[in-house]
Amino acid sequence: MFFLVAPIVLMTILFGYWRLKNVTRTSRPKLDIISIILSTIGFGGLVFGFGSLGEGGGEGAVSSYVYYVLGAGAISLILFVLRQIRLKTPVMDMRVFRHSMFTIAVVLSIIMTMTMFAMMLVLPIYLQQVLLYSTLTTGLVMLPGGLLNGLMSPVMGRLFDKYGPRVLLIPGISMLILTIIGFMQTELLESPWIVMGLQTVLMISIAMIMMPSQTNGLNALPAELYPHGTAVLSTLQQTSGALGAAVFISIMQSGQNKALAGIANPGQAEQAAAMTAGVQDAFMIGLILACAGFVIALFVNRVHTGGGSHGTPEHKEEVKELAANPAVE
Numbered sequence: 001m002f003f004l005v006a007p008i009v010l011m012t013i014l015f016g017y018w019r020l021k022n023v024t025r026t027s028r029p030k031l032d033i034i035s036i037i038l039s040t041i042g043f044g045g046l047v048f049g050f051g052s053l054g055e056g057g058g059e060g061a062v063s064s065y066v067y068y069v070l071g072a073g074a075i076s077l078i079l080f081v082l083r084q085i086r087l088k089t090p091v092m093d094m095r096v097f098r099h100s101m102f103t104i105a106v107v108l109s110i111i112m113t114m115t116m117f118a119m120m121l122v123l124p125i126y127l128q129q130v131l132l133y134s135t136l137t138t139g140l141v142m143l144p145g146g147l148l149n150g151l152m153s154p155v156m157g158r159l160f161d162k163y164g165p166r167v168l169l170i171p172g173i174s175m176l177i178l179t180i181i182g183f184m185q186t187e188l189l190e191s192p193w194i195v196m197g198l199q200t201v202l203m204i205s206i207a208m209i210m211m212p213s214q215t216n217g218l219n220a221l222p223a224e225l226y227p228h229g230t231a232v233l234s235t236l237q238q239t240s241g242a243l244g245a246a247v248f249i250s251i252m253q254s255g256q257n258k259a260l261a262g263i264a265n266p267g268q269a270e271q272a273a274a275m276t277a278g279v280q281d282a283f284m285i286g287l288i289l290a291c292a293g294f295v296i297a298l299f300v301n302r303v304h305t306g307g308g309s310h311g312t313p314e315h316k317e318e319v320k321e322l323a324a325n326p327a328v329e
Contacts, residue, residue, distance in 0.1 A: 119202060252275075
C-alpha cells in the first residue's frame with residue numbers, strides 16, 4: 001500500500017509547488033498558546049463527547065466521564081471565544097459574525113451538516129439491520145450519490161456565479177425535504193434502486209445547498225477576514241457533524257427502546273419494527289431541520305465579491321480599526 005500511496009503524495013506535492021501561486025502577502029502572526037490550548041480542549045472535547053454519546057445510543061451505556069468531557073469542552077470554548085474578542089491578534093476573529101450573510105451561512109451550514117450526517121448514518125443502519133441489505137449492496141447503493149456530490153460542486157459553482165445563491169438554495173432545500181419524506185415511506189425502501197435514486201437526489205441537493213451558502217457567506221467578509229471565516233465554517237462543520245451523529249443515533253435508539261417497552265422477549269419481527277420506528281423518529285427530526293433550513297434560506301441575499309458590506313460606512317470604520325490594530329505584524 002505504501003508503494004502505491006507514496007508516488008501519489010509526491011506527485012501532489014510537486015504539482016502544488018509548481019502550479020500553486022501565493023496570492024496574498026506573507027504574514028508573521030503571533031501564535032497565542034492559550035488560545036490554541038482552549039480551542040483544542042473546547043472543540044476536541046465537544047467532538048469527542050458528542051461522538052461518544054452517539055456510540056452510547058441513549059441507552060444509559062455512556063460513561064459518566066463523557067459528560068465531564070462535554071462540560072470541559074463547553075467551558076473551554078466559551079473562554080476561547082471571550083479571549084478572541086479581547087486579543088489584538090486573534091487566532092479566530094469573531095468579527096466575522098458582524099456580517100449577517102456570513103452568520104446565516106454558518107447557521108445554514110450547521111443545520112445541513114447535521115441533516116446530512118443523520119441520513120448518512122441512520123440510513124445504512126436501517127438498510128442492513130431491517131431490510132437485511134448486505135454491506136456490499138449498501139455501499140453500492142450509497143456510492144452514486146457520494147460521487148455525484150463531489151462532481152456537482154464545480155457545476156454548482158458556475159451556476160452560483162451566474163444566478164446567485166437563492167436560485168440554488170431554495171430548490172436544493174426543497175429537494176432535500178421531498179427526499180426525506182420519500183425515505184420516510186418505508187415501503188419504497190424495499191427496492192435498492194429507489195433507495196439509490198433517493199440517495200442520489202439527497203446528495204445533489206446537499207451540493208446545491210452547502211457550496212452556494214458558504215461561498216455567499218464568505219463573499220460578505222472583507223478580504224482580511226477570509227481566513228478567519230473559512231476557519232469558523234470548517235470548525236463548526238466538524239463539530240455539528242459530531243453533534244448530528246450523536247443526536248440522531250440517540251433519537252433512533254430512543255425510539256427503538258420505546259417501541260420495545262413492555263415486550264419481554266422480542267423476536268426478529270418486533271426488533272425490525274422497533275428499529276423502523278426509531279429510524280422514522282430520526283428522519284422526522286431531519287425533516288424538521290430541513291424545513292428550518294428552508295426558512296433561513298429565504299433570508300439569503302446575493303453578496304458579490306468585494307461587495308456586501310464593502311464600501312459602506314461600517315466597513316470603512318472596520319478597515320480603519322484593522323489598520324489601527326493590525327492582525328499581521
